[in-house]
Amino acid sequence: MEIALEPGIPTYSGGLGVLAGDTVRSCADLELPMVFVTLVSRKGYLRQSIAPDGxxxxxxxxxxxxxHAEPLDAAVAVRIEGRPVWILxxxxxxxxxxxxxxxxxxxxTHLEVNDPADRGITDRLYGEGADLRLKQEIVLGIGGERILRALGFEITTWHLNEGHAALLPLSLLRRHPLGKDEPAATTLRYDAEPVRERCVFTTHTPVEAGHDRFSYDLVQRMMGDFFEIGQxxxxxxxxxxxxTxxxxNLSGWVxxxxxxxxxxxxxxxxxxxxxxxxxxxxxxxxTHPAFAALFQTVSPEWAHDPGALRGxxxxxDEAVWTAHRQAKGELLAEVQHRCSTALxxxxxxxxxxxRMTGYKRADLLFSDLAQLRRVAREFPFQVVMAGKAHPRDEGGKALIRQVHEHARELADTLPVVxxxxxxxxxxxxMVAGADIWLNTPLPPMEASGTSGMKAALNGVPHLSVLDGWWAEACEEGANGWAIGSDGGPPAQHAGELYDKLWSTVLPLWHHDRAGWIALMKQVISRTGSRFHSQRMMRRYAAEAYLR
Structure with a gap:
């Protein structure tokens, strides 16, 4: 549904889209014969500004x-609510x-030939309401499959990135009828095995709200007799x-x-x-350009073969610290530009x-302001935050307001922007200019998370709850730190975060510069060399696509 191709194309909302964009980039690097399909989302996701009250x-x-793109000389139609909807x-x-x-x-779908009610289907990422969402997924799954056939692509394997594209294998299934159970039967049966052999499905979320569901009344109204509802x-x-x-049920590899x-x-x-x-x-x-220049001295092939970053x-030490100071300076300049705050x-x-939503726990750091002040007075530091809440996520919006309230309360002790x-x-x-990358999800709600991987490429250590990718990556003290123990009670995470900042993280930064730089280099060699999309795509190709 979303792919982050470049900053000037806002067809993404967060990590799912950024991951899809990194997949595109690595497939080009590895020359994998793949084509990607998404919605044009002409109006993007949302542009966020913050009111004085937060x-x-x-x-x-x-x-x-x-x-940014070229219109192709082809078009297909899908039928929605009984009308043909043409797709360019x-x-x-x-x-x-x-x-x-x-x-x-x-x-x-923003075409004059379409009914005015249908032209905006592909205008806005994750459009409001179940009706529009199902229309978008009809265009993506059924329309996307038809477009590729119309353009002459011969697809061996279909990779469904999250459940938004699940109507695609349903479209394939319609081309594999088995016939009827008996002559008097009114519905066809279908052979799912050829479809399953060709479909790969990646699920991205343990959050129930992330799994789209539609009533069969709505499906019947939108899709008509595309597929018999009983089946x-x-x-x-x-x-x-x-x-999902x-x-x-229609994918052979999940x-x-x-x-x-x-x-x-x-x-x-x-x-x-x-x-x-x-x-x-x-x-x-x-990777920030200053670090990219350093990596050239490790191996000229570091960008194509990131495993070389083990070196x-x-x-x-001085070169690493100089590169970091440059990246940090650019982040602080951005803070000054956007918020008029000098850090x-x-x-x-x-x-x-x-993404600002409840289970990400953006407020965990502010659970006990007295404790936070105690840490900041002994070991001064600064906090920079960012993130969008979905327009319908009132809890996420409340988190953003609360962060601004805490920033005002802490203004005399701890700068928070x-x-x-x-x-x-x-x-x-942000991933290049940070000194410490903080992540505080509520386990087991973090599917993976990738922002800390990006920070690691720039020598930034991770401080995180043991969930998602960090549960398999954390080497305590060698590439970052864990908040709490694996499987420990989440209610204790705030206290454990303060303890880790007080006893370990901030003392190292303030009192042992050589030790901190040694840690930065280990972050690159232990994390940056492992958690990259080249490795991810090689695994997909070898294990999922060529099975």
């Missing part, structure tokens, strides 16, 4: 596809420095169409996005074999940048 203000974030494909071509490329097809109940859920369940997440998904969906392919990030995209331990370059900066309109360009500055 409230999130939202507006559209439009872009012009003609500035735009081609965005991502090329990498090695000469590889990856095509991305952007689906657009659909057998493969997509008896009470309502569950897109549909994808699970995976979660971290070892811990696969275990969680296995409990959520017993009876299915859930593999684990841990997410990764595109190394040259998220980062041998980088000169101290000689104090550590803790960064928290996530919130940067508005978190997006790909700002993220690059």
């Amino acid at each position: 409230s999130q203000q939202e507006s559209i974030d439009p872009w012009n596809p003609a500035d 494909p735009w081609l965005y071509m991502h090329a990498c420095p090695h000469g590889g490329c990856a095509p991305v097809i952007l689906l657009d 659909l109940r057998h493969i997509a859920g008896a009470e309502e169409l569950n897109m 369940r549909l994808a699970l 995976n979660g996005v971290a070892t811990r997440h696969a275990e969680t998904a296995q409990r959520m969906f017993p009876g299915y074999h859930i593999h684990a392919v841990t997410n990764g990030v595109h190394v040259p995209t998220w 980062a331990d041998h980088l000169a 101290d370059p000689d104090l550590p900066v803790i960064v928290f940048a996530r 919130f940067l508005p309109n978190y997006e790909m360009g700002l993220a690059k500055k």
Whole structure:
């Protein structure tokens, strides 16, 4: 549903889209024969500003596809509410420095031939209401499959990135009829095995709200007789169409996005074999230029083969610190520009940048302001935060207001700034310029998380609850620190966070510069060399696509 291609194309809301963009970039690097399909989302997701009281203000974030992509001479139609809805494909071509490329097809219904009610289907990412969401998923799944056939692509394997695309294998299934149980039967039976052999499904969320469900009355109204509802109940859920369940039943290879997440998904969906392919990030995209120059001295092939970063331990301390100071200076300049706040370059900066929603616990750091003040008075530091809340997530919006309230309360002791309109360009500055990357999800709700991987490429250690990718990556004190113990009570996480900052993290930064720089180099060599999208895509190719 979303792919973060570049900062000027706001067709993404957060980590799912950024991961998809890194997948595009790595497939081009590795010259994997893949084509990507998404919606054009002409009006983007949302442009965020912050009111004086800390409230999130939202507006559209439009872009012009003609500035970045080429319209193709093809069109297909899908039938929605009995009307033909025509879809135009735009081609965005991502090329990498090695000469590889990856095509991305952007689906657009904003056409004069369409009924005015249908032109806006692909305008806004994650449109409001179940009606519009189902229309978007019809365009993505059924329309996307038809577009690729119309353009002449011969697809061997279909990879469904989250349940939004689950109508695609349903469309494939219609082309594999078995016939009728008996001559008098009124419905056809279908052979699912050929479809399952060709479909791979990645589930990304343990959060129930992340699994789209639609009433069968709505499905019948939107899709008509596309697929017989009685049969659909057998493969997509008896009470309502569950897109995740549909994808699970029509895919022969299913995976979660971290070892811990696969275990969680296995409990959520017993009876299915859930593999684990841990997410990764595109190394040259998220590495600051100053660190990229250093990595050239480790290996000229570091961008194409990030495993070479294991040699980062041998980088000169002064060179690492100079590169970090440059990246940090750029982040502080961005803070000054966006918030008119001057932070101290000689104090550590803790960064928290996530989608603003309840289980991410953006407020955990502020659970006990007296404790937080005690830590900050002994070991001064600064906090930089960012993140958007979904327009319908009132709890997420409340978190943003609370962060601003806490910032005002702490103004005499601890500088806290919130940067508005978190997006790909700002993220690059934050992951490179942080001193410490903080992550505080409520276990086991973090499927994977990748922002800490990006920070690691710039030598920034991770301070996080043991969930998602960090549960398998954490080497205590060697590449960052855990908040609490694995499986420990979440109610204790705030106290454990304060204790770790007081006793370990901040004393090291303030009193042992050589030890801190040694840690930064280990972060690159132990984390940056492992958790990248080159490794992720090689695993998908070898284990899922060529099975």
